[in-house]
Amino acid sequence: MDILQTGQGELIGWHDPDEHRAWVAAHKSRALEDKRTTLREAIARYVPDGAIIACGGFGHIRVSMAAIYEIIRQHKRDLTFCGKTAVHDSDVLIAAGAVCRIEVAYAFGHELRGLSPASRRAVESGRCQVVAEISNAGYQWRFLAAAMGLPFIPTRVMLGTDTLAHSSAKVIEDPFSGKPIALLPACYPDVVLMHVHRCDKYGNCQVDGIAVEDFELARAARRLIITTEEIVDEEMIRSQPWRTLIPYYLVDAVIEAPYGAHPTLMPDRYYFDEDHIGEWLRLSKTDEGAAEYFERYVYSVEDFAEYLELIGGEERLEYLRQVEHLEAPLRAPWLEEKK
């Protein structure tokens, strides 16, 4: 079959489907085992330097910040990031020097808050390298191909654009319609960090609100680290099995981390902490400021519980709960600066 076009982006996270099946057979347990552990252990064990990592949620929605801070605290290096709508997650990882390569669907921006000073500085100076471009749907379908155990998936995105020319996709003539069609290669991240509303000790997970692309990403992941607002009894999972987004055999580690998505948004629990994100955006305008932020909120605290005290504890978290439920007005320091 003729290949009409080959994208020049670097192919990251791809495995031959038989190689992946063999890896799964050898490394993913089907046994119902207690997977509870600490973040320190999970990150040390499953995130080697140089790994390809991805985050569940949506960049600043339901992101496992507890796991991200632990990666920074352990000084992980040379990570490649799947920038599948990457916002606060990639911004802090790039600024901390943990991530130096990224495939970009969306990155270096904070949506309405504007561009990300720290990661933009890193990419414009060459400290962080963009290895390929893709679109949001495109990335999500790369994970879908992986979740299905396929080498690629055909789609009609990116055709005719520089986004495709700088991606890892190929274009062929569709043997059915005769029209050009883009083939997106499967992407299996080495490790995925995901924050959920609740799961049992085995890792059967429920998520409230939009799933974004976590269904596909959890199944594409080689190693899946779950942080959760709460660990619930197995009976709660079994009484409503239709609510399980992620079954246990996909999961490698379970860590109870209440408010573990702070300062990102946790649907139905707490809204964005705009004061905290604003502090980050202000400090990260310089390398020194970013270093000051990491010293204060990551290196000088023992764990996530200590961090939560530092950001304002119960009172702060109660306010964020009220904003999420439209019971308190939103405060955002970046709003004042924008005017």
Added chain:
Amino acid sequence: MNEDYTPTELLAYVAAGLLEDGKSVFVGTGLPMIAAMLAQRTHAPNLLIIFEAGGIGPQVPVLPISVGDSRTFYRAVAASSMHEVMSAGQAGYVDYGFLGAAQIDPYGNLNTTVIGEWDHPLVRLPGSGGANDIGSFCWRTIIVMRQDKRRFVEHLDFLTTPGYLDGPGARERAGLPAGSGPYRVITQLGLYDFDEDSKRMRLLATHPGVTVDDICANSAFELIIPDQVGTTEPPSPQVRRILREIDPTGMVIGK
């Protein structure tokens, strides 16, 4: 009374007016959200609003900060997934798409990736996000952006999202869904559509107080200027009141 409106309010009002009741719209961050919410609260109560992270058919209470914000599935008919909504788009269920851009060319192609060279960026922008998907799949894409000579350019630094590519038939030749593409462009100066034969951008109306000379002086490529050019209608005090309700903190509308 009407003279008090801000340029952003006018943009939101003109954009909202393009959306029809009973149709579906894929909405991005910022002004597109405001426009879709305004349309839903005025002439298009049955507008189906869709967000790329999975929110389907919400009654958005206040302006969301993100297209994945809880507000994007508030009182929605479904809190689904990106796969769900992107597949709906690919299968032809989405009528309108709303996009912003840093650069646009005469055929409505958009750049949101980089200013300068891709491997040596002067300014690195966020990339496609869902823009390429929306521009590929939606039947009619509406672009809202600022207009000046650095943004209305003959050649993009990077073609992130497809418009009509290099002219008539090019989308179909590339394999993009037939019969889709850019529909309107709205800037702080005027409203544009695309000429049926050449697929190049054409002036449809100027905003109040803007001349055709202003329009041409703020584009680095030649716009098609027809003999008859309309004038857009400014937002009423009632519309401006609704806009304040939608965006109480003034995030997009301003104070």
